Amino acid sequence: MKKIGLILLLLLPISGFTQKQFEVFFDFNKDFPNQSSILALNEWIANNKDIEITKLLGFCDSIDTRNYNKHLAERRIESVRELLEKSGLKFNINLEKIAFGKDFKQSKIQAENRRVTIFYAEIQAKITESEFSKQLKNSKAGETIKLPNIYFFNNSARIVPKSETILYDLLCAMEENPKLKIEIQGHICCQTETDKNDVSTARARAIYNYLLRNKIDRKRMRFKGFGVSRPIHKIPERNETEADENRRVEILILEN
Structure with a gap:
């Protein structure tokens, strides 16, 4: 059995x-x-x-x-x-x-x-507009929006498959809002030193490349890694919740 x-x-x-x-x-x-x-x-x-x-x-x-x-x-x-x-x-x-x-x-x-x-x-048809899509649609230049539910394999820029839904949301938002221009910003957690392997940049680049492969004009986006230089919580983090919130990807609105 x-x-x-x-x-x-x-x-x-x-x-x-x-x-x-x-x-x-x-x-x-x-x-x-x-x-x-x-x-x-x-x-x-x-x-x-x-x-x-x-x-x-x-x-x-x-x-x-x-x-x-x-x-x-x-x-x-x-x-x-x-x-x-x-x-x-x-x-x-x-x-x-x-x-x-x-x-x-x-x-x-x-x-x-x-x-x-x-x-x-x-691709599963989108039934309702996600909260993230609404945020992007209504955003103004200078705003920063966290890309929710985006996960990477440990110390890697390879994206975990369960993150594909939010990536598709981002892609749809870029397609539906042709004036939208963004900067994809990568952040990591848990390190008291600099991002030696530049993982934060690699992760931001991975999302940039996904959009590029799916026909989003490179002139509408750029990417940047900040390592641990912009933590939400002081490093070292006190618990996994704080680490998760520091380990993030954000979208800076350049134009909309």
Whole structure:
């Protein structure tokens, strides 16, 4: 019984939603999709506007060297990414790009091995405007708004998946308010010294890059890390609540 339970647990989607996939194929030694795949990709894009790309995996056939095929797979991933970006599809902030080259279980049909697999998830429609979106919409130049419910892995700029909802709120607010210009400000907690690894800047940059990948004009935003120079509570913090409040990302309104 325990084994069955473990298997069922492993089969459950980790992030709370089921990822789907679509495959794009390439001719021998080419890094741009073949004509039939381009037609299929265009049709797929037309029917899947409300999705977010989460992962791109690149594969090659067994011909040529391992190193050559890995680089070819990387170029194939990039060509597909550019096509998806030009189509206006959204990308997950933690988009994964993995080039397998020929290091995978190959099909006997070589044409099936020359591919890029696109993983994607449907974006849930926004039912009501969030409090954060309302704040941004009604904000004035000079105001600073905390980006709520944004979490990062420890000492890293990699964003925890449960933060994706608020990032999407920020993206929608930027799309719906074309005059809005912002500075993304990163802050960390718990350190009595300077931010040696510049984590605060890296975290602010991660959010900036997410917006940039999703077609927000770079002229409308900038980012900056403040390390521990602007704590809400005195460092060292007395408890985890104070640490959480110091460890934050804020949005400074430049224009609205």
